[in-house]
Amino acid sequence: xxxxxxxxxxxxxxxxxxxxxxxxxxxxxxxxxxxxxxxxxxxxxxxxxxxxxxxxxxxxxxxxxxxxxxxxxxxxxxxxxxxxxxxxxxxxxxxxxxxxxxxxxxxxxxxxxxxxxxxxxxxxxxxxxxxxxxxxxxxxxxxxxxxxxxxxxxxxxxxxxxxxxxxx
Numbered sequence: 213x214x215x216x217x218x219x220x221x222x223x224x225x226x227x228x229x230x231x232x233x234x235x236x237x238x239x240x241x242x243x244x245x246x247x248x249x250x251x252x253x254x255x256x257x258x259x260x261x262x263x264x265x266x267x268x269x270x271x272x273x274x275x276x277x278x279x280x281x282x283x284x285x286x287x288x289x290x291x292x293x294x295x296x297x298x299x300x301x302x303x304x305x306x307x308x309x310x311x312x313x314x315x316x317x318x319x320x321x322x323x324x325x326x327x328x329x330x331x332x333x334x335x336x337x338x339x340x341x342x343x344x345x346x347x348x349x350x351x352x353x354x355x356x357x358x359x360x361x362x363x364x365x366x367x368x369x370x371x372x373x374x375x376x377x378x379x380x
Contacts (some may be wrong), residue, residue: 235257235258238257240253241266252274264302264343265303292330292348311336311338312338313367317333330348331349342363
């Protein structure tokens with residue numbers, strides 16, 4: 213029994229460590245008044261890249277109100293925007309520099325009761341020494357072509373070294 217608990221604990225820790233970042237709500241504004249239930253809103257959330265200290269992204273997204281939104285069964289629209297900034301010193305791990313982590317999901321938020329989510333994936337453009345973050349929405353059956361990108365320029369790579377740069 214003790215072995216099962218240990219295995220379960222280790223598996224839980226591994227899943228938690230591999231999970232995308234958790235967002236912190238920065239603010240929200242109402243966009244449509246609803247007589248019943250909550251108003252439609254635009255929500256602004258911030259998350260730190262789980263693999264790169266000093267890289268923070270801000271995502272704004274639509275949140276459906278009304279009665280269905282208030283009880284959690286409404287499906288939010290696929291509208292989202294992203295802006296990423298350097299918020300501290302940045303050092304890129306080798307797996308990012310090599311491109312092995314290109315397309316890695318760094319943030320995900322459910323936008324409906326079933327199957328729809330808005331997510332952010334990260335790429336590294338080695339030629340231009342730039343981190344590229346892409347946000348988009350997808351569904352089990354079909355996604356949306358609506359998307360937005362943001363970049364963080366990393367200084368030129370030193371010969372054989374890891375790039376490091378400090379705040380603005």
